Amino acid sequence: MATTVDPIRQHIxxxxxxxxxxxxxxxxLIKKGLAFVERCPSHPDYKARVRPAVGLVTFPVLETPDGEFIQDSTDIVTYLDGLDKGAPAKSMTPATPVQLVVARLIDGFGLEGMLQVAMHYRWSYRDEQELFLQTEFGRGLYAGADRETRRGAGRRVMDFFSSSLPALGITPQTIPAIEAAYEELLEALDVHFQSYPYVMGWRVSIADLGLIAPMYAHLGRDPYPTALMKKRAPNVARWVERMQLPNTPDGEYAAHVADWLPDDAIPATLEPVLALLFKDWGPQLATDAASYRQWLDxxxxxxxxxxxxxxxxxxVHPTLGMVSYTWRGVQVQRTSAMHGLWLFQMAQAAAQSMPSDAVRRLTSLLESTAGQDLMALPLPRPMERRNNVLVLQ
Ligand SMILES: N[C@@H](CCC(=O)N[C@@H](CS)C(=O)NCC(=O)O)C(=O)O
Structure with missing residues (x-):
């Protein structure tokens, strides 16, 4: 296949x-109603143009109509929101202070705090979904018509990913806690989505985008965890479908204005979800922050x-080495995850620059969700992304 530049100037x-x-x-991209094409890394242009431009073998990468390449799902959303600067109703990022902090926290939790549970359900139940995983990993690597070749291509890379479980702290000792935490989260989200179509209420936001990352590809698409989600939390499974649809067929909900709640309010049904976020992501973030401080010192x-x-x-996932902490009564050993700390830093920065009436409202929310300690976590030096990697500010 010849290397080609897409003739239609749209996002890839x-x-x-x-x-x-x-x-x-x-x-x-779907929710913003943007025309785009999706291409797998098996396409020859990936090796010829995308990889050299990004300097990493990873995805997603968004190729813009202007020929810019953006790696990192969060940077991609920031860029896409920037296209809608003149149209705030299309933004994924709340502008009001408490909603912004909550949305950023849930975004980060979905992307990095839930990586462990996503990888657990993909790989600890590998035997129950082997053919599916071979085909899906192969789909990204082989574009031809031979089914066996695709499965073989998938098989060749799967051991690398499944062998990462111990580095993520997924062991026979921690698995019962990982599953219990996930089942509690499913339950809380199922109650929430009974009342609202999206995490922040009646309108999609970065909170949905962060959560959909593990809840589509792994937990809502791989056969074993998908069955679990559908059996335990059908409202969550329906939200996963909704996140793949451009229009909002929200006919199952009462008449509503398609926006976040007025007066910077947070849905009451989201509070139990936030309480689980603080309980389950907090110990990891506190430990990662300590590891970051030691490294700086x-x-x-x-x-x-x-x-x-x-x-x-x-x-793609920088680390400062192994860390160890107690979580839900078990000892977790894993590699520190600096990307999660960067995402948390954005939530904390939003919390630290709000007007005093918003501080009062956030404080009351944090008191009822046991989030005060985590939000007060001292972070020694801001990080930022430059040239597709995480660097010191
Ligand atoms: N922080 C990046 C993470 C990207 C990432 O880890 N992508 C995975 C595929 S889902 C990957 O490249 N894995 C290969 C690796 O980590 O070497 C983002 O948000 O886009």
Whole structure:
């Protein structure tokens, strides 16, 4: 196949159906009603144009009509929101202070705090979904017509991903806690989606986009966890479908104005979800923040732009090494996850720059969801993304 530049100037989403982070970018494009084509990395242009431009083998990558390449699902959403600057009704990012903090927290929790549960249900139940996974991993790698070749291509990379479970703290000791936490989350979300079509109420936001990342590709599409979601939490399964639809067929809900709640309010049904977020993501973030602080202390004088990573490698998921903490009564050992800390930092920055009436409302929300300690977590030095990787500010 010859290398081609798309003749139609529209967005190209480079990614795969089974990729967690691609799900965030895809739902954003769909919900914004933008025309786009989706291409798998098996396309020759990926190697010829996308990989060199990004400097990493990863996806999603959004190729813009202007020929720009954006990696990182969060940066993609920021870019797409920027296109709607003159049309705030289309923005995915709430402008009011408390809603912004809550949406950013849930965005980060979905993307990084739920990576462990997503990977657990994909790989710990591999035997029950082997053929599906072979085909899906193969779909991203082989574009031809031979079914066996596609499955073989998938098989060749699957062991690499399944072997990452211990690094994510997924072990026989932690699995019961991972499953219990997920079932509680499903229950809380199922109650919420009984009343509202989206996380923040009647309108889609970055909170939905972060959550859909694990809840589409892994938990709402792989056979084993999908069956669990449908049996336990059908309203959540319906929300997963809704996030793949451009229009909002919300006929099952009472008449409503398609917006976030007035007066910067948070749906009461979201409070139990937030309480689980603080309980289940908090210990990991606190430990990652400590590891970040130690690294900064051990390497004084690092300049702005220095890679946030153990060594000089440019990584999609940079880490500062192994960390250990207690969570739900079990000891978790895993690699620290700096990307999650960057996402949390954005939520915290929003919380630290709000007017005093909003501070009062946020404080009361944090009191009822046990989130005060986490929101007060000291973060020593801001990080930012430059040239598709995480660096010191
Ligand atoms: N922070 C990135 C993460 C991208 C990412 O990890 N993508 C996965 C595919 S879903 C990947 O590249 N995995 C390969 C790897 O980590 O080496 C984002 O939000 O886009």
């Amino acid at each position: 989403l480079w990614g795969t159906p089974h990729s967690l982070y691609t799900g965030k970018a895809r739902s954003c 051990a390497n004084p004088g690092m300049e702005a732009g220095h890679l946030v990573n153990m060594n000089d490698g440019r990584l």
